[in-house]
Amino acid sequence: MNTLIKIFGIPFFALLVMFFIYPIDGYERTGIKRLKRLELIQAGELKTTTPLPSGAMRSWEDIHLNLETRSADSVSVFFTEDEQLQKDINTLFRGMDRSYSLSILDISDPQQLRYAHRNETLGYQPGSVGKIAVLVALFDQLGKIYPDSFEDRLALLRNKSVKAGQWGLTDEHTIPIFDLEKKTLVKRQVIASDVFTLFEWADHMMSVSNNGAASIVWREALLMAAFGTDYPQLTEEQATAYFKETPKKELTDLANDVVNLPLRELGITADEWRLGSFFTRGANLYVGDKGGSIGTPLGLMKFLVKLEQGVVIDGASSLEMKRLMYMTDRRIRYAQSPALKDAAVYFKSGSLYKCDRSTGEPCGKYEGNVQNYMNSVIIVEHPDNCRYMVVLMSNVLRKNSASDHLYLASAIDKAIRKIY
Secondary structure, three states, X not given: OOOOEEEOOEEEEEEEOOXXXXXOOOHHHHOOHHHHHHHHHHOOOOOOOOOOOHHHOOOHHHOOOOOHHHOOOOHHHHOOEOHHHHHHHHHHOOOXXXXXXXXXXXXXXXXXXXXXXXXXXXXXXXXHHHHHHHHHHHHHHHHHHOOOOHHHHHXXXXXXXXXXXXXXXXXXXXXXEEEOOOOEEEEEOOOOOOEEEHHHHHHHHHHOOOHHHHHHHHHHHHHHHHHHHHHHHOOHHHHHHHHHHOOHHHHHHHHHHHHHHHHHHOOOOOOOEEOOOOOOOOHHHOOOOXXXXXXXXXXXXXXXXXXXXXXXXXXXXXXXXXXXXXEOOOOOHHHHOHHHOOOEEXXXXXXEEEOOHHHOOOOEOOEOOOEEEEEEEEEEEOOOOOEEEEEEEEEOOOOOXXXXXXXXXXHHHHHHHOOO
């Protein structure tokens, strides 16, 4: 058997999305240095061979939540099947593998929602989509440290720098490092000596789906839970001592609670979405695996609804997390659909495949013969205010499902826009 990387306690090839996120004018707000490069490109001071699609040009101030007027509603009321939309969606899957599952919610009119679904309670290995749970954990802990000031939370994200250490190792995926003085961009893997702010690590986690960054952000959320209001002054030496002196089981239990309890508070059950292991082998030196990882279209759709309601932690946190999901560079898989070119998209995707070459069966990149997960989570906002959310998950063996995801993106968009 040919297996490589350990993710969520299982050996996998980890093939995750490569794109940039957060509005391109966000440098002054966040201190994320790669955003300055995008500003310079937009101003014509730097050249690029990959111009941004029109839907990627929103300012951070132009991003809003769509369901705040229904923030008091129970999430269950959002999932009443729309007969016509369901019929249209069913036709898209004729002749396709039954392992495709999805949940779709049209939120163009918050008072007249339309829902359609397919196998939406079926569980999948969430892969890189699980990093959204780490993002929630970060903002949950920030809210506990500074319950009365979102500006203080932003200041901590901008100003607190932390070192990667062993937690950031190993991941084959690169991160973008922009030199502000030389105006040069380097892409390379995370190394143990790397130091970035919390905002930049979160951006590396979401934008290029870097596994090391995800483990580091999760580590910092764990430290926030352990040290509380003392965290902002926590030194690297104190953090290192804490991990050396605390029993591994205690660390494992706390880490598991940090990422999963906020999901339970949102009404998402453990069978609908949970995270059970860090994303890098380096992290496993300190924290063990617990409970396994799973994701369902319904569980992830519940999260998207709560996000748009502004109740994931609070309204300001929900909005900032949505900004961190905003795509501002090359779009791939589901988000690459030409139908979405002019739309703003908030996207997280990930692929995990596992090969057993001893059987002699074909197996390759995105074409695992044991497991072959491809997941897409997206919010689409067209200029004409057609707005909807989709969670699409699949596990089609021995086939690269990217083309199917792309086809479904265009077909779903067409089905939703029929009445507008």
